[in-house]
Amino acid sequence: MTAAPLEPGPVTVRVPAKVNLELVVGPRREDGYHALATVYQAVSLYDDVTVAPADEWGVSVSGPLAAGVPTDGRNLALVAAHLLAERHDGDPAHVSIRKGIPVAGGMAGGSADAAATVVALDHLWALGLDRDELESLAAEVGSDVPFLVGGGTAMGSGRGELLAPVLARGTYHWVFALTDEGLSTPEVYAECDRLREGTDVPEPVCTPALMAALRSGDPHELAAQLTNDLEAAAVSLRPALGETLASGMEYGALGGIVSGSGPTVAFLVEDNEAGIDLAVALTASGVVRDVRRASGPVHGAHVVHHRTD
Numbered sequence: 305m306t307a308a309p310l311e312p313g314p315v316t317v318r319v320p321a322k323v324n325l326e327l328v329v330g331p332r333r334e335d336g337y338h339a340l341a342t343v344y345q346a347v348s349l350y351d352d353v354t355v356a357p358a359d360e361w362g363v364s365v366s367g368p369l370a371a372g373v374p375t376d377g378r379n380l381a382l383v384a385a386h387l388l389a390e391r392h393d394g395d396p397a398h399v400s401i402r403k404g405i406p407v408a409g410g411m412a413g414g415s416a417d418a419a420a421t422v423v424a425l426d427h428l429w430a431l432g433l434d435r436d437e438l439e440s441l442a443a444e445v446g447s448d449v450p451f452l453v454g455g456g457t458a459m460g461s462g463r464g465e466l467l468a469p470v471l472a473r474g475t476y477h478w479v480f481a482l483t484d485e486g487l488s489t490p491e492v493y494a495e496c497d498r499l500r501e502g503t504d505v506p507e508p509v510c511t512p513a514l515m516a517a518l519r520s521g522d523p524h525e526l527a528a529q530l531t532n533d534l535e536a537a538a539v540s541l542r543p544a545l546g547e548t549l550a551s552g553m554e555y556g557a558l559g560g561i562v563s564g565s566g567p568t569v570a571f572l573v574e575d576n577e578a579g580i581d582l583a584v585a586l587t588a589s590g591v592v593r594d595v596r597r598a599s600g601p602v603h604g605a606h607v608v609h610h611r612t613d
């Protein structure tokens with residue numbers, strides 16, 4: 305008797321969140337996007353994305369941070385899956401997302417799920433795509449998506465999708481202050497334009513001092529270089545963020561910035577212990593509803609489980 309051919313089993317990919325250590329927003333381009341110079345760091349808050357063969361396409365979302373995530377074709381995981389299936393003639397799959405990354409928080413959670421789905425389906429369908437192919441497909445889904453494929457610390461240019469490696473030493477410890485209600489990325493960019501109306505916006509470049517700080521591995525040096533051109537816009541739309549930033553610094557953070565388009569606020573701390581102290585102080589103060597501790601850099605989307613029986 306010959307054994308039946310093995311059915312490909314579910315594949316689970318773990319994918320991190322990101323914080324922008326520097327986000328320089330240049331002029332608005334003709335296509336509506338802004339030219340960026342940014343340094344991304346992947347941090348240890350994760351979504352787990354599982355793809356499994358199914359009769360029809362679908363997506364489900366679970367976990368403590370699942371509220372507000374679309375479970376239809378607007379979910380970026382499905383957008384990415386359909387794109388890959390179209391290009392490579394892939395069969396339908398169900399995508400299950402367990403969310404540990406804040407939603408609409410400026411930490412690229414949706415982009416992370418898209419990156420994870422591309423990596424998972426590449427594995428499930430045994431396509432063997434290389435890193436460049438994965439990243440260029442990812443860029444079609446969103447500007448942040450290619451970075452989440454590889455993770456680590458990297459520079460982003462163009463609209464954020466063109467990546468170059470950055471030499472970063474050491475591990476950095478972060479405390480993230482979460483907010484109940486997210487901010488919309490296009491609205492924050494529009495507010496940034498409004499605040500800068502009438503000013504001459506130069507082409508964006510990353511600061512050499514930030515690169516030097518990352519090479520030093522010293523969190524004090526990095527803290528002094530954290531900048532985000534979207535911060536003023538996020539605070540303008542959500543003034544309470546100003547209070548959160550001030551509280552974190554008062555309770556001992558080395559540096560604090562709004563993460564990407566916000567409203568999550570990222571605090572850099574000296575070490576793991578300082579992170580615990582700051583998380584406790586922020587929670588006890590009542591200024592912040594919820595906090596998460598994390599470290600970075602960490603790897604991008606990677607397979608953690610593949611059942612083949």
Ligand SMILES: C[C@@](CO)(OP(=O)(O)O)[C@H](O)COP(=O)(O)OP(=O)(O)OC[C@H]1O[C@@H](n2ccc(N)nc2=O)[C@H](O)[C@@H]1O
Nearest residue numbers: 336337338410411412446447448463489490493564565566
């Ligand atoms: C702000 C950043 C910083 O890393 O991250 P988040 O805070 O969203 O995580 C990114 O630029 C977000 O990237 P991503 O979320 O992938 O955005 P996309 O889907 O490509 O674009 C969504 C919308 O954001 C605006 N957008 C995005 C990127 C860019 N360089 N210029 C823009 O003006 C445009 O209005 C665009 O229609």
Ligand SMILES: Nc1ncnc2c1ncn2[C@@H]1O[C@H](COP(=O)(O)OP(=O)(O)O)[C@@H](O)[C@H]1O
Nearest residue numbers: 378379380407408409410411412413414415417
């Ligand atoms: N898989 C997903 N996870 C989270 N949000 C998603 C996802 N797919 C689509 N979205 C939509 O994208 C919006 C932005 O979400 P997210 O990527 O988490 O935030 P940000 O762009 O601020 O980093 C959400 O409000 C939600 O409507």
